[in-house]
Amino acid sequence: MSRPISRQEVIARLKARGFEPSSTKEHAEQWVSPDGESINLKTGDRFPLVAHPRHENHLSDLLAINGVLRGSDRYAHNSNFLGFPKRIHTGGKPIAYGLDFGFGSVSALDHFLDSIAAVRGGGYVPVPVFDSEAQSFLDGFMEPDNPQFVYWLPRYIRTLDTVADALEQRAPEAVFDLIWRTFDNSVSKAGPGVLDFALVDRLRDRFVAITWEIHENGDAAQFGELVSRMEGWREQGELPKVPHLLLARAFAAIHPGRYHTTVAIGKQNQVVPWFVQHTGFVVPEGNWAAKAAALTKHLDGCGVLANDRERRNIFPWYVFDQLRDGTGRVPFRPGHTSRQVSGAARQSQGHAIEYRQNVIQDRLVRRLIDQFGQDAVATEHSTGTGGRADALVRRKDGSLDLYEIKPAQTAREAVRQAVGQLLEYGYRRGGLQPQTLCVVSDAELDELTREYLATLEARFSLKLGYLRVASGSEEDDRDE
Numbered sequence: 517m518s519r520p521i522s523r524q525e526v527i528a529r530l531k532a533r534g535f536e537p538s539s540t541k542e543h544a545e546q547w548v549s550p551d552g553e554s555i556n557l558k559t560g561d562r563f564p565l566v567a568h569p570r571h572e573n574h575l576s577d578l579l580a581i582n583g584v585l586r587g588s589d590r591y592a593h594n595s596n597f598l599g600f601p602k603r604i605h606t607g608g609k610p611i612a613y614g615l616d617f618g619f620g621s622v623s624a625l626d627h628f629l630d631s632i633a634a635v636r637g638g639g640y641v642p643v644p645v646f647d648s649e650a651q652s653f654l655d656g657f658m659e660p661d662n663p664q665f666v667y668w669l670p671r672y673i674r675t676l677d678t679v680a681d682a683l684e685q686r687a688p689e690a691v692f693d694l695i696w697r698t699f700d701n702s703v704s705k706a707g708p709g710v711l712d713f714a715l716v717d718r719l720r721d722r723f724v725a726i727t728w729e730i731h732e733n734g735d736a737a738q739f740g741e742l743v744s745r746m747e748g749w750r751e752q753g754e755l756p757k758v759p760h761l762l763l764a765r766a767f768a769a770i771h772p773g774r775y776h777t778t779v780a781i782g783k784q785n786q787v788v789p790w791f792v793q794h795t796g797f798v799v800p801e802g803n804w805a806a807k808a809a810a811l812t813k814h815l816d817g818c819g820v821l822a823n824d825r826e827r828r829n830i831f832p833w834y835v836f837d838q839l840r841d842g843t844g845r846v847p848f849r850p851g852h853t854s855r856q857v858s859g860a861a862r863q864s865q866g867h868a869i870e871y872r873q874n875v876i877q878d879r880l881v882r883r884l885i886d887q888f889g890q891d892a893v894a895t896e897h898s899t900g901t902g903g904r905a906d907a908l909v910r911r912k913d914g915s916l917d918l919y920e921i922k923p924a925q926t927a928r929e930a931v932r933q934a935v936g937q938l939l940e941y942g943y944r945r946g947g948l949q950p951q952t953l954c955v956v957s958d959a960e961l962d963e964l965t966r967e968y969l970a971t972l973e974a975r976f977s978l979k980l981g982y983l984r985v986a987s988g989s990e991e992d993d994r995d996e
Contacts, residue, residue: 520585520618521625523557523564529625530555544596553633554599556614558592565625566592566614568600571632575615578631580645582819583624584617592616627817646818649946650794653902654820657827657834661870662904663853663896664830671702672777673826679769688727695766696723703769704779709761719754727766734771739763739805764804768829775808776815776829778836784808787836838898838946846900846948848910850891852881872923872958872987879985880907880919880956899941899948906956908948915951918942922957923987927965930957931982938980952979958987 521529530547538546538554544566545557556566563586571578578584591613593605602610619625646654656662675694682690694701697716716723726742742763749755764779778784781804791797791811795818800810812828815821821828841847855874877895884893888909897908907919920938924930934955942950961982972978 520561520620521622522561523559525622526557526564526619526625529622533626533629538598544594544598546598549629549633551633556594556597556600558594558616561618563587563592563616563618565619565628566594566597566600566616567632569614571615574631577645578617578628581624581627581631582645583620584628585620586615586617589616621819621823623816623819623823627819630817645796646820647794649902652944653794653835653838654831656838656899656902656904657831659904661855662834663855664834665827666855667853668702668830669826672830675702675769676772676826683728683731683770686728688731689724691769692720692724692727695727695769696762701765701769704761704765704777706762706765707780709759709765709780711755711757711759711762715755719749727770730766730770734767734774736802736806736809739767740803743803760804764808767805768808772825772829774812775805776812776832778808778832779804783836784811784832786839787832790835790839791832838900838902840900840946846898846946848894848908848916849897850894850910852877852893852895854878869923873921875987876921876923876956876958876985877906880921880983883985884909900946901941901944903937903941905941905948908950911951916948917952917954918948918950919954919956919983921985922955924957924959927955927957927959927961927982930959931955931965931969935980952981954981954983956983956985958985960984 527547534550535547535555538548544559546554547557548554554568558564558566569591579586591603591605592615593603593611593613595611597612597614600612600614602612605611605613617628619628657664678694679691682688696711697713699706699710729742730738743758743760746755746758746763750758761780764775764781768775768777768779778787784804784807788797788799788807788811791814792799795814797811797814800806811832815828815831821831838846855877881893881895884907888911892910892912894908894910895906897905899905905918906921909917909919911917918938918941920934920941922930922933924933934957935953938953938955940947942948942953961984965982969980969982972980
């Protein structure tokens, strides 16, 4: 974590939120919020904000906010803490006391203040915090080789920059095609929400005007007003349907600070209960825009993706991709995108391993497709636990074979690295429940490791195989 914010930065944020100084003494200042919440500030930068001791009842929740810091002492004591109760400390007379805090970011301070304000209002709401499942999803999402970062994120950023530049130049017509007439504009795919391009062209002036209106006012009420307007066009026979997805995609492209990329209403409705259950999200009433804006604000509040607007906006889609469908299983999505990098990447050890991993994956996929067919093989597939399977095969009876690739010098090393992931992806709550597990490596299988795998199957009924796939110029693939 970067350095905690200073006392002056705390004061600047308090002022921005409407706090005003009530009194100043040598060692502390009292500040009061618009709704009457009193805090004290110490004179130094070390844990400068002192809150009323009544907040000790919710201390664990306050400390669960990412970036909220405390020292080792239970209380801070100072006779200059105004408005706080007193207790006997080291002297013979009672002295004012409170709970002192520091903050790793302004966002952490904001959420801390929101939380103590809720306590004062009598309706304490637990602070937003990721539970163990949400953290697992986040950990998988933040892996640097996440394909969404490799393939989607750069294109998404370019689209946002293009849209922002055009609107800054007051030229919404320059992004008409990108927003309204492109199947996949890297904010999202239009899917079934796409309109006939000839129809969009006929209504070009209206859609250009709407683009500027959204730029001028991107709140949820405006989204609702535009939906109503388009319903009027539909009733008049000018549209076959209201393009909710396209409209939501326009809001997400023009106001990425407010809206995430899961722009299909049905898909957002699928992920919202997960965020409620695992992160404490409180769902507001209203349309797609109201819920999307609340969810992005909530993610900012959790502090886990602070100052990373684009990844924050992609994360709800990552969650959607991990969730089980109505059948109770993670939907199988076949396909493979080669990530093989230039051989020049072998110059460093890390890149060499990545290169070998990608070569092995490509060769593994070719072999699996030959054996099971194109539509039965997937790579980088969601596991339902927040992870991504290196390779997954769906057999004709619906059962799954799960493969984990580990380039290594020895089979022992590959098995040690792979088995934990295979078990988690397979059998952690929400996992794939595969029929078989397979370690894939370019290392030769030795007799001791072969015996070890056989022992695991005999004692624990784990169908755990080993497959060697060469990563060099030779191709020598063997089941072991």
